[in-house]
Each structure stands twice: as C-alpha cells, then as structure tokens.
Amino acid sequence: MNIKLVSWNLHRCxxxxxxxxxxxCAAVLQEINADLIILQEVESCPGHEFDALxxxxxxTQCTALAGNTMKLGDSDYGNAVLTRLPYEDVRSHxxxxxxxxxxxxxxxxxxxxxxxxxxxxxxxxLRPSERREQVERLLTIFNDNAHDVVILAGDLNEWWxxxxxxxxxxxxxxxxxxxxxxxxxxxxxxxxxxWAAPRxxxxxxxxxxxxxxxxxxxxxxxxAELDLNAAL
Numbered sequence: 001m002n003i004k005l006v007s008w009n010l011h012r013c014x015x016x017x018x019x020x021x022x023x024x025c026a027a028v029l030q031e032i033n034a035d036l037i038i039l040q041e042v043e044s045c046p047g048h049e050f051d052a053l054x055x056x057x058x059x060t061q062c063t064a065l066a067g068n069t070m071k072l073g074d075s076d077y078g079n080a081v082l083t084r085l086p087y088e089d090v091r092s093h094x095x096x097x098x099x100x101x102x103x104x105x106x107x108x109x110x111x112x113x114x115x116x117x118x119x120x121x122x123x124x125x126l127r128p129s130e131r132r133e134q135v136e137r138l139l140t141i142f143n144d145n146a147h148d149v150v151i152l153a154g155d156l157n158e159w160w161x162x163x164x165x166x167x168x169x170x171x172x173x174x175x176x177x178x179x180x181x182x183x184x185x186x187x188x189x190x191x192x193x194x195w196a197a198p199r200x201x202x203x204x205x206x207x208x209x210x211x212x213x214x215x216x217x218x219x220x221x222x223x224a225e226l227d228l229n230a231a232l
Contacts (some may be wrong), residue, residue: 034060063087067079095137103124105138125157128165192219
C-alpha cells in the first residue's frame with residue numbers, strides 16, 4: 001500500500017507578505033494531495049468564523065485530529081493531523097520542559113491492509129537542552145512490538161546536524177535522508193523531518209516548492225512517499 005505524507009509548519013498561515021491566509025495554505029495542501037497531513041503552528045477555534053484547522057480539513061477532504069498545546073487568544077494552538085485514512089487510536093504525550101513553551105507529541109495508530117502503523121507527530125522546542133530532553137521522551141513512545149511501521153514527523157527545530165538529538169534519532173531511524181525546509185526564500189536548514197522504520201518503507205522525500213508554497217509560510221512542506229508493503 002502506497003501513501004503520501006506531508007509535514008508542514010504553517011506559521012499560523014502567515015506568509016512572507018505578512019498576511020494570514022488559510023485559503024492560501026489550503027491551496028498548497030490541495031496541490032500536494034496527501035493522505036496524511038502533519039501540521040504545526042495551526043489554530044483551531046470550533047464554532048468561530050476563523051477556524052483554520054476545520055477549513056483545512058474541509059479543503060483537503062480529511063478528518064481533523066487536533067493536538068493542541070496552548071491557548072492563543074480565543075484559539076487553541078499547536079499540532080494537528082489531517083487524515084483520509086481510517087485511524088484506530090489517538091494519544092497525546094506531554095514533552096513540555098519547565099519554563100518553556102508547552103510541547104506535545106500526537107501518537108496515532110492505523111491498521112491499513114493489515115499493516116499496523118504508528119505515526120508520532122510533534123514540534124520540538126527552541127533550546128538545545130530542551131530538545132535533548134524531548135527526544136529522550138520521544139524515543140520511549142515508539143512501539144515496534146505493536147506496529148509494523150513507525151513514523152516520526154514534524155518540526156524538530158534542530159539546527160545542528162551532529163547534535164545529540166539528531167544522533168539519537170539517527171540511531172533509531174538509520175539512513176534517513178533530510179531536506180532543507182527553512183526559510184522558504186532560501187532554504188538552509190533542515191528543521192522539518194520525516195523518519196520511517198523500517199527504512200525501505202520510505203521511498204522518496206522532497207520539499208514542495210511551488211510558487212504558492214514559497215509564499216504561504218516560512219517553512220516549505222516536506223513530502224514523503226511511503227510503501228507500507230516494504231515492511232512485510
């Protein structure tokens with residue numbers, strides 16, 4: 001079974017022009033046409049006119065799973081997963097470090113054509129010491145005994161290619177490629193990552209560089225093509 005997955009930090013749908021446009025972000029996601037969409041810095045405000053998460057779910061014909069980490073004015077704010085695939089369970093893991101912005105990881109389970117998939121979606125902190133602690137917690141979430149395929153996706157905020165957090169993740173997800181996603185005008189850093197185990201499941205990994213994507217946020221969307229049958 002082949003699926004397409006995208007991870008994207010929306011920057012609250014604020015583009016390089018300083019304008020907040022959910023419609024622009026929705027159009028980018030429609031260009032990509034993914035089965036699983038992992039989002040960071042997304043707002044949801046059920047029942048209000050401005051509900052970015054609900055708008056994006058409708059535009060992509062997906063079910064929205066909110067992974068809110070904090071309040072931002074009247075809105076909930078944080079992570080989200082949009083899925084066209086039937087899911088079985090959604091869990092939340094607190095990765096927050098005292099004195100820093102609240103952080104969480106979403107943990108979503110699927111069974112697709114008999115293949116058990118675990119998706120962990122997150123957005124890590126800005127300080128190196130914060131990320132080291134958060135990665136240690138992340139590594140305890142993955143359950144190979146209960147799943148055939150394990151995926152980690154999100155904005156890891158890791159600037160240092162040889163830093164301790166990435167070394168730990170490389171040991172867990174060996175030989176995973178990376179792509180530069182930030183900033184969109186001249187991408188220099190691979191802040192956004194998609195990791196998969198076993199490694200043969202990940203068939204391709206690329207940034208989505210359409211003109212609209214370069215304007216819609218300060219991060220480029222990161223797109224992975226997966227072949228779940230490669231895990232068998």
